[in-house]
Amino acid sequence: xxxSSISAKDVNFYYGDxxxxxxxxxxxxxxTVTALIGPSGCGKSTFLRLLNRMNDLIPGARLEGKVTVDGxxxxxxxxxxxxxxxxxxxxxxxxxxxxxxxxxxxxxGLRVNGVRDRETIRSRVEESLRGAAxxxxxxxxxxxxxxxxxxGQQQRLCIARALAVQPSILLMDExxxxxxxxxxxxxxxxxxxxxxxxxxxxVTHNMQQAARVSDRTAFFxxxxxxxxxxxxxxxxxxxxxxxxxxxxxxxx
Amino acid sequence: MASADKTARRKRRSEKAVFWLLRLMSLxxxxxxxxxxxxxxxxxxxxxxxxxxxxxxxxxxTEGGIFPAIVGTLCLVAGSVVIAFPIGVMSGIYISEYxxxxxxxxxxxxxTNNLSGVPSIVFGLFGMALFVNTLGFGDSIIAxxxxxALLVLPVVIRTTEEALRxxxxxxxxxxxxxxxxxxxxxxxxxxxxxxxxxxxGLILSVGRISGETAPILFTAVAYFLPKLPTSIxxxxxxxxxxxxxxxxxxxxxxxxxxxxxxxxxxxxxIVLFINLLAGGLRRYFGNKVKTN
Ligand SMILES: Nc1ncnc2c1ncn2[C@@H]1O[C@H](COP(=O)(O)OP(=O)(O)OP(=O)(O)O)[C@@H](O)[C@H]1O
Ligand SMILES: [Mg+2]
Numbered sequence: 001x002x003x004s005s006i007s008a009k010d011v012n013f014y015y016g017d018x019x020x021x022x023x024x025x026x027x028x029x030x031x032t033v034t035a036l037i038g039p040s041g042c043g044k045s046t047f048l049r050l051l052n053r054m055n056d057l058i059p060g061a062r063l064e065g066k067v068t069v070d071g072x073x074x075x076x077x078x079x080x081x082x083x084x085x086x087x088x089x090x091x092x093x094x095x096x097x098x099x100x101x102x103x104x105x106x107x108x109g110l111r112v113n114g115v116r117d118r119e120t121i122r123s124r125v126e127e128s129l130r131g132a133a134x135x136x137x138x139x140x141x142x143x144x145x146x147x148x149x150x151x152g153q154q155q156r157l158c159i160a161r162a163l164a165v166q167p168s169i170l171l172m173d174e175x176x177x178x179x180x181x182x183x184x185x186x187x188x189x190x191x192x193x194x195x196x197x198x199x200x201x202x203v204t205h206n207m208q209q210a211a212r213v214s215d216r217t218a219f220f221x222x223x224x225x226x227x228x229x230x231x232x233x234x235x236x237x238x239x240x241x242x243x244x245x246x247x248x249x250x251x252x
Numbered sequence: 253m254a255s256a257d258k259t260a261r262r263k264r265r266s267e268k269a270v271f272w273l274l275r276l277m278s279l280x281x282x283x284x285x286x287x288x289x290x291x292x293x294x295x296x297x298x299x300x301x302x303x304x305x306x307x308x309x310x311x312x313x314t315e316g317g318i319f320p321a322i323v324g325t326l327c328l329v330a331g332s333v334v335i336a337f338p339i340g341v342m343s344g345i346y347i348s349e350y351x352x353x354x355x356x357x358x359x360x361x362x363x364t365n366n367l368s369g370v371p372s373i374v375f376g377l378f379g380m381a382l383f384v385n386t387l388g389f390g391d392s393i394i395a396x397x398x399x400x401a402l403l404v405l406p407v408v409i410r411t412t413e414e415a416l417r418x419x420x421x422x423x424x425x426x427x428x429x430x431x432x433x434x435x436x437x438x439x440x441x442x443x444x445x446x447x448x449x450x451x452x453g454l455i456l457s458v459g460r461i462s463g464e465t466a467p468i469l470f471t472a473v474a475y476f477l478p479k480l481p482t483s484i485x486x487x488x489x490x491x492x493x494x495x496x497x498x499x500x501x502x503x504x505x506x507x508x509x510x511x512x513x514x515x516x517x518x519x520x521x522i523v524l525f526i527n528l529l530a531g532g533l534r535r536y537f538g539n540k541v542k543t544n
Contacts, residue, residue, distance in 0.1 A: 054429060059353075086431035096422040098441055109430035112440065158426070165430055 003030040003199045004070045004087065004168040006051060011065035013046055015058065020046045022223040024065075028216070033191060033200040035210035035231065038220035038246070044203045047220070048171050051201065052088040053081050069169065086113060089167035093174040095154035097146035097161070102138050105146045105157055109165035124164055132160035133190050152183025159190065170194065172202040176209065188213050207247055211235050219243045289520070296517030299510045305518070308478040309494075318515055323480055324393075324488030325522070328472060329462045331397025331484070336404040337454060343405075344412025344450075349438055361413075368406040373466040375403050380470035394484040396472025403467055404457045411453025415446035448537040455530035459523045465492040491519045 006028040013021035021043045028034045036044040049055045050067055053074065067074050074084050086109075097105050106125045115121055125142075129135040134156040138149070146157055155175060162170060172191070176184040191200060191213045204210050210217055210231065217234040219227045219242070227234065227243045238244045307317025351357040379399030389395040419442055427437040461467070474487040475497055481488050495515045498508040 052429060054425065057425070057428070082431045082433060085429055090429040092422060092426065092429075094422060096420075096426040098423060098426065099445055108427070108440070109432075112427075112430065112432040112436045161430065 003197065005030050006169065006199065006201070007066075007068045007071075008047070008050070009066045009068075011047075011050065011063065011067065013043070013050065013055070013064075014062045016060040020223055021050075024220075024223075024225045026218060026225060026228055028199060028201065030199050031195060031197075032216060033195050033202060033214040035214035035217045036201065036203045036220060037205070037207070037210050037217060038226075040205075042220040043223045044220055045173055048090075048173055048201060048203055051169070051171055052085050052090055054085075054090065056081065086165050087167055088169045088171060089162035089165065090171045091155070091158050091162055091173070091175045094178050095151055095158050097149070097154050097157050100146060101143050102146050102149070102157060103142040106160050106164050109161060113165060125160075128160040128164040129157075131163045131194070132156045133186065133193070134160055150183070152179045152186060155179060155183065155187060156190065159187075163194075167198070169199045169201070172200065174203050174205065177205065184209075207235070207249070219246060221246070292513060292516050292520060295510070295513035296515075299514035300517060304514055309476065309489075310478075315511075318489075318491070318494060318511070318518065320477060320480060321489040321491045321494040321515070322518065322522075324473070324490040325462055325492070325519075327393050327481060327484075327488060328396045328400060328468060328490060329458055331393055332400035332404055332461060333454065333458055335397055335401035336408050339401075340405050340408025340454075341412050341450060344409045344416065345438060345443075347409065348413045348416040349434070349442075364406045364409055368410075371466070372403060372464050373469075375399055376467040376470050378402070379467060384471055390485065391470075391472055391474070391487045392485045393472060393481060393488055396468040396488075396490075397484075399467045399471045400461050400464065403461055403464065404454070407457040408450070408454050412446065412450050415449035415453075416442055418449075419445050448534045451537065452530045452534045455526055455533065459526040459530070462523055462526065463492050463519060465490075465496055468493065491515055491522070495519065 006026075008024055008026045011021055011024045012019060024043075024047065026047075036047060038044055046055065050063065051069070051074075055061045055063070063075060069084070069088065073079070098108060100108070103125055106128050107121050110121050110124055115124075126135060126139075129138060134153060137153060138157075141148075146154065149157060155178070159170075159175070175191075176187045179187065188209060191202065194200060195215075202210075202213065214231045216229065217231045218225055219234065219238075219240075221242055227238055227240045229238070234243060235247055238247065304317045305322070306319050308319060309321075310316030347357060347361065351360075376399060379395060379402065383389045383395035383398045384391060387395075389398075423441050423445070424437055427441045428434070432440070468490055472488060473490045473493040477487060477489050495512055498515065499505070499512045
């Protein structure tokens with residue numbers, strides 16, 4: 001499967017008068033996991049939502065600068081937002097399966113993108129559920145409501161749902177923060193597996209998690225990108241004092 | 253210690269008193285309701301038989317049945333649903349999902365709410381002016397249905413809007429993030445979720461309008477018409493108006509009295525049936541939505 005590279009250059013982002021991102025530049029390579037860390041309100045989610053243009057939905061939001069995926073400007077005139085979002089999948093903090101069956105949840109992205117063939121849909125659903133390490137748990141109850149699953153299973157269902165449309169990038173906004181430790185470690189293992197086939201950007205407040213799953217880590221503070229480097233370096237010898245303070249927990 | 257104990261006891265006692273007062277009040281209300289219902293059931297059940305339900309009125313409406321009135325009411329109600337449902341749901345979708353949040357939309361929303369407070373006789377007058385005269389429908393099923401639809405419309409718009417607004421934002425975002433368009437999100441995620449509430453709202457308001465007399469008075473009903481309608485441009489009899497007529501202006505009011513109770517009972521049964529249907533459909537769709 002093709003994966004993609006992402007680049008943001010001199011990005012400023014505003015919610016009305018409030019500037020949420022200040023001059024952020026960041027390059028992410030294919031098949032890497034990038035962790036976005038930083039204190040609450042520093043702009044991590046804002047940055048993440050730029051990458052699949054979910055910020056477009058917020059009235060009064062405005063972007064300056066350039067964001068590209070595989071070298072293509074995703075805010076360019078001819079870009080189809082719907083196509084972009086197929087390529088750049090997203091998993092949210094709170095599991096948000098649709099009130100449909102497990103099967104239909106995963107098939108949804110295919111159906112809205114015009115896939116009609118039943119066999120294609122069936123096999124893609126199975127493939128995606130396997131990819132999200134959920135198949136064995138749900139294969140006998142695909143017709144049951146997704147709401148009958150546990151929170152952790154629901155989150156993996158949402159990951160499967162995102163995988164089904166075959167994105168090349170996966171954005172995850174604190175995907176494990178609403179989960180118990182066992183489900184969390186399942187999701188982390190999953191992220192590790194997915195790295196082979198996807199470029200992943202993950203927001204997390206959990207330093208161990210960032211250290212475990214990511215190759216590179218970006219530390220944001222007050223809308224600025226303070227430091228961006230190999231995860232190992234960020235957590236052992238960061239160049240900035242602020243980063244050092246944050247990763248060691250000496251920071252509000 | 254002793255005084256704290258006393259306060260606690262006093263508190264408990266006054267709580268008990270209030271509880272009993274509330275209980276008595278609700279029992280009284282329910283009691284009156286059952287008394288009225290019981291009265292009509294007892295009086296009405298005597299005249300209700302197959303002949304009453306399927307026959308034509310005879311002898312200055314003191315004999316025979318009320319079949320044309322039943323058919324007329326069903327036609328009017330069905331017509332109003334066919335008109336109000338699509339228009340109301342689409343307006344509700346527009347207001348909730350598409351309309352910008354400006355003063356005009358706020359104004360429309362307030363006016364829609366006010367509309368449901370307008371006395372139904374005013375709707376009747378308006379319906380006569382617009383549908384009967386200006387559009388030339390004459391006194392007919394179509395004119396009556398349109399007028400009733402105006403009455404239901406604010407309710408349908410509001411329940412649709414509220415049902416959509418009640419849906420958590422995360423479902424919209426979740427759908428859009430998968431590459432769905434806004435329209436697909438509305439059709440495939442939001443509407444199925446809102447549907448049980450919309451249908452319940454619609455059916456409940458239909459239950460209410462099926463007993464309305466004023467809106468159809470100048471637009472659809474005939475005083476006495478012992479035959480069935482053959483087109484939507486025909487006049488009809490209707491249960492509430494028929495009831496009014498035989499209770500107040502027949503040739504022999506005393507002789508028609510039992511017929512009036514029978515008509516009232518049929519009307520109540522229809523409304524009751526509609527309300528039960530609303531509950532049933534809601535449960536049915538509620539279950540379906542979760543698993544389809
Ligand atoms: N829809 C919005 N409208 C206005 N301001 C917003 C909106 N969303 C976020 N903000 C503001 O932008 C800033 C960055 O928010 P963002 O959600 O990106 O932070 P975050 O780093 O993800 O925080 P957290 O860790 O708490 O999720 C915050 O100050 C926030 O108040
Ligand atoms: Mg956030």
